[in-house]
Amino acid sequence: MKRAAGRVAINKLTLQKYSRSKKILPLQEYTQKAFETVKCLDCANCCKNLGPALLPTDLPRMAAGLQISVTALLKKYILMDEDGDFTVNALPCPFLGEDLYCKIYEFRPRSCREYPHTADRNFKKLTNLHLNNAETCPAVQLVLDKIDTALAIKD
Ligand code: SF4
Numbered sequence: 001m002k003r004a005a006g007r008v009a010i011n012k013l014t015l016q017k018y019s020r021s022k023k024i025l026p027l028q029e030y031t032q033k034a035f036e037t038v039k040c041l042d043c044a045n046c047c048k049n050l051g052p053a054l055l056p057t058d059l060p061r062m063a064a065g066l067q068i069s070v071t072a073l074l075k076k077y078i079l080m081d082e083d084g085d086f087t088v089n090a091l092p093c094p095f096l097g098e099d100l101y102c103k104i105y106e107f108r109p110r111s112c113r114e115y116p117h118t119a120d121r122n123f124k125k126l127t128n129l130h131l132n133n134a135e136t137c138p139a140v141q142l143v144l145d146k147i148d149t150a151l152a153i154k155d
């Protein structure tokens with residue numbers, strides 16, 4: 001999902017400006033507002049396009065949710081990527097239902113719970129992550145737009 005270079009450049013500048021700024025903006029509120037506008041069940045871009053990074057602790061929980069063994073989960077759904085991390089073996093994610101609900105929602109991986117990280121307390125250190133996520137997630141773009149507007153306002 002590639003976007004115009006202009007939009008990416010503006011996002012990069014916004015993130016760099018915010019990282020350098022002493023301001024602490026209410027990102028939790030921005031994130032909450034963004035998800036009042038953007039509905040995940042009309043979108044599912046992340047589940048369609050990004051393979052979640054899986055922690056070893058995710059595996060037994062996911063297996064329990066699917067009522068299969070961890071071995072069966074690994075064989076049927078998981079691969080190891082080039083960085084040696086576990087992820088799903090297909091995109092869209094094999095656990096994404098046709099109705100765009102996650103079939104293992106209660107048991108989903110930690111990275112899915114935490115996505116898109118716009119309220120993360122280390123937000124300022126995650127510039128590249130947010131830049132990439134803005135390519136996929138419309139809520140991230142809304143948060144970056146809010147940051148851009150807030151930084152333009154003089155104290
Ligand atoms: S890409 Fe963002 S808005 Fe779309 S489903 Fe994922 S978290 Fe929700």
Ligand code: SF4
Nearest residue numbers: 047093095096102112
């Ligand atoms: S496990 Fe669920 S929430 Fe995570 S990517 Fe797959 S469908 Fe989406």
